[in-house]
Amino acid sequence: MEKTVEENNISSKRLTYCLGMGLLFLAGQVLLCLGQEILLDQLLCLVTLDISFFLIFMLALMKHRLLGELPQKQSASYQKVFLSVLPAWAVLLAGSFCPHFFTPVLLIGILLFPAMDDVLALGLGLYMVLLLGITQSLSLYEIVCYSLLVICGILLTPYLQGREKTSFFGIHLLYFVLGFLLPIVFYYLSHHTLGIRQVLWGLGDGIAYAFVVLALVPWLLQKNQTELEGSYRLFLxxxxxxxxxxxxxxxxxxxxxxxxxxxxxxxxxxxxxxxxxxxxxxxxxxxxxxxxxxxxxxxxxxxxxxxxxxxxxxxxxxxxxxxxxxxxxxxxxxxxxxxxxxxxxxxxxxxxxxxxxxxxxxxxxxxxxxxxxxxxxxxxxxxxxxxxxxxxxxxxxxx
Known part of the structure; x- marks a missing residue:
């Protein structure tokens, strides 16, 4: 049965975080364009795309929250979504300075999984990749590589909460393999050559992903539990x-x-x-x-x-x-x-x-x-x- 009260009366707290996310989208867009040969009319077109996608994303977020489809739904909030989207944008912006094919977009799924479900995370992650491709004039192979990394990263997020040692080790291995192999494979498909520098970058990415899963995910899970317990106590x-x-x-x-x-x-x-x-x-x-x-x-x-x-x-x-x-x-x-x-x-x-x-x-x-x-x-x-x-x-x- 549908909720009897729709989320049509947004509180000031929610509105603040909604506006914050909107500004985040626009700021991220502008920062990606810095140093690129992008004309003013092109920038206006990209800003229009940002606004359109942001409105659709917020409508979907509201609906998913009302239906209880967000992870950690008992503590799901716009604040948590904002605090997950912020570092995801930071990764994208920092990755724009990385060598081609080695932007750490696999981290986006890890950063988004505490606050939104697979559909929202996948939509946002792919949009960010496409935005990076447009502003950085990436090749088709690079866009496909990043898209696959985002998709694989988000599909693996349900296993990040596993407690079994075998699955824990397996997830680390998968993140390492994805971070190492996919960029190298697509780099070779694009250039038909492969050097030691690319292999080292791939190893670095794979090790970094495995380390982040080892260090960051347990912290995120503990933080979720602490926020959950604290939120109920606050209301009482x-x-x-x-x-x-x-x-x-x-x-x-x-x-x-x-x-x-x-x-x-x-x-x-x-x-x-x-x-x-x-x-x-x-x-x-x-x-x-x-x-x-x-x-x-x-x-x-x-x-x-x-x-x-x-x-x-x-x-x-x-x-x-x-x-x-x-x-x-x-x-x-x-x-x-x-x-x-x-x-x-x-x-x-x-x-x-x-x-x-x-x-x-x-x-x-x-x-x-x-x-x-x-x-x-x-x-x-x-x-x-x-x-x-x-x-x-x-x-x-x-x-």
């Missing part, structure tokens, strides 16, 4: 503006959100689900109550304006199973906990002071929800459901 801090708005609106809603957030995180950890996502989604699950009807649309609008992670917005869209049933374990957990906490909050303290009464409420509430088939599409197994239920029973207090 008492000093975050939206949290403060909820407190001003209603302390009851604030306390309810804190309870659901805490319990959802505990339950998610019990079955190996995404606890940070469950905690954040649990706190903002009833965000729409601040704005009134239509609550889900208004909640998603606020979440979109604050650049929430897409997986959290997906849980918020499935609020109460109204528009659709929970589709993920995190969404099912938040639904269970919210329904349970809501029911317990309606009961008086004397009733809930008894552990036996609290246990009965938990069993009755969760069993009724399960029997209605609300969690059939969430991917939660019967065993996981029982673990969640027993975990909640073992909690001293749900309030």
């Amino acid at each position: 801090e008492d000093t975050y503006p939206l949290v403060m708005d909820i407190r001003r609106f209603s302390m009851a809603e604030y306390n309810h959100g804190r309870r659901v957030s805490r319990l959802a995180g505990i339950c998610a950890g019990e079955i190996g689900a995404d606890a940070p996502c469950a905690m954040m989604a649990g706190f903002y699950y009833r965000l729409g109550k601040m704005e009134g009807e239509p609550e889900i649309d208004n909640a998603l609008r606020l979440a979109n304006n604050h650049c929430f992670p897409t997986d959290v917005m997906a849980v918020m869209e499935e609020y109460g199973g109204i528009l659709r049933l929970p589709q993920t374990p995190e969404s099912a957990i938040v639904h269970m906990v919210d329904a349970l906490v809501t029911k317990i909050e309606l009961l008086d303290q004397d009733t809930m002071s008894s552990t036996w009464n609290q246990d009965m409420v938990i069993y009755q509430t969760l069993n009724e929800l399960s029997q209605k088939g609300i969690y059939d599409e969430s991917g939660i197994s019967i065993n996981q459901f029982l673990k969640i239920r027993e975990k909640l029973v073992r909690e001293d207090s749900l309030l």
